[in-house]
Amino acid sequence: MHIDNSSKKNRLNFGVNTDSFFGIGFGLLGGNNLDGLMAEFNGFFSLLDSYEIGNIEINTEIEQLNQGSLKEFIIPLITSFSQKSVIPLSVSVHLPYLQLNPASPIEEYRRISVDAIIRVINACHGLDVKKFVIHLTSEFEDSILFFPIEEKAKKSLINIAANQAKKSMSDILNETKLPPAVFALENLEVFPFDYLYPIVGELGVSICFDMGHWGLNGFMPEDFLKKFNINRIGEMHIQDMTEKRTDLRTMVRNEHRPLGTGVLNPGGFFNSLIENRQFSGPLVIENRSREDLISSLDYLKLGNFI
Numbered sequence: 001m002h003i004d005n006s007s008k009k010n011r012l013n014f015g016v017n018t019d020s021f022f023g024i025g026f027g028l029l030g031g032n033n034l035d036g037l038m039a040e041f042n043g044f045f046s047l048l049d050s051y052e053i054g055n056i057e058i059n060t061e062i063e064q065l066n067q068g069s070l071k072e073f074i075i076p077l078i079t080s081f082s083q084k085s086v087i088p089l090s091v092s093v094h095l096p097y098l099q100l101n102p103a104s105p106i107e108e109y110r111r112i113s114v115d116a117i118i119r120v121i122n123a124c125h126g127l128d129v130k131k132f133v134i135h136l137t138s139e140f141e142d143s144i145l146f147f148p149i150e151e152k153a154k155k156s157l158i159n160i161a162a163n164q165a166k167k168s169m170s171d172i173l174n175e176t177k178l179p180p181a182v183f184a185l186e187n188l189e190v191f192p193f194d195y196l197y198p199i200v201g202e203l204g205v206s207i208c209f210d211m212g213h214w215g216l217n218g219f220m221p222e223d224f225l226k227k228f229n230i231n232r233i234g235e236m237h238i239q240d241m242t243e244k245r246t247d248l249r250t251m252v253r254n255e256h257r258p259l260g261t262g263v264l265n266p267g268g269f270f271n272s273l274i275e276n277r278q279f280s281g282p283l284v285i286e287n288r289s290r291e292d293l294i295s296s297l298d299y300l301k302l303g304n305f306i
Helices: 024-030 034-050 061-065 069-084 107-123 139-144 151-176 197-203 211-216 221-227 266-276 290-302
Strands: 013-017 055-059 090-094 129-134 183-186 206-210 233-238 240-245 251-257 282-285
Touching: 013 090, 024 055, 024 061, 034 069, 034 290, 055 069, 055 282, 061 069, 061 107, 069 107, 090 282, 107 151, 129 206, 129 233, 139 151, 151 183, 151 197, 183 233, 206 211, 206 221, 211 221, 211 233, 211 240, 211 251, 221 266, 282 290
Parallel strands: 013 055, 013 282, 055 090, 090 129, 129 183, 183 206, 206 233, 233 282
Antiparallel strands: 240 251
8 A cells, every 4th residue: 555655755764684685694594604695795785775775784693603704794895885875874783692691590691691792892893883782681581471480480580680681781881881872772572671671761771662572462663652762762673563363362473574564554653753753763674584675665665755
């Protein structure tokens, strides 16, 4: 469906997470290698240019698998593209999260996770990073909500996780000396953001609102803005979510779907952001294939958002 937004064109800043083109960690988990990626970058940059996209978010799992690849390969390519592009390029970085847990109750594991994150931050030295998007909890914390234990014990584990997450965020700020607002704390799939939100106010970090993660809990994007302070949001991850009922009691939700193919009404959400004029940060597409990415970009182009 065409969305009449012609009078509001270019009022929002859209971007693309590299996952959407290359896969997580630039496809290394799918068997790609650094030499093969070099040729693919030309296709990625050409796509950004053709849709006039001026924001990218770099997934940094590649640094976990091949230390040094950010500084030696990824960042020089992005810097070179930025210098040649007719559209000013803004860069954010998604810090690593696979197999890490800054909220772990095991102190050694928490500290290893913090060190891995700081190592990636240091590897980005020299790159003008607008936001470092960070996960402070892991799938373990998500699973707490489903543990077959009494609610009092469950609440205790949640509080431990939130305290450890705050400790890790504090360590990262103290050791990197970066301004707190450059870090954007992302809401995740299940672990209640209510327990992490105090970190935003107490430490001064910003928020990365992921509309798909929020949607998995049955909420629409506007609900997040009503519950949490929109002025604290520095970046948004945008995607759609599909729903499929498999039986009488089971509803299966899938996030990271192309914009306009699910139930989250992204066009309506974008129009509301334009109307209230309170958000100027990037809205970064997070899909899982270049085909889905192109579908999302076409949706934005059809709606005159880009």
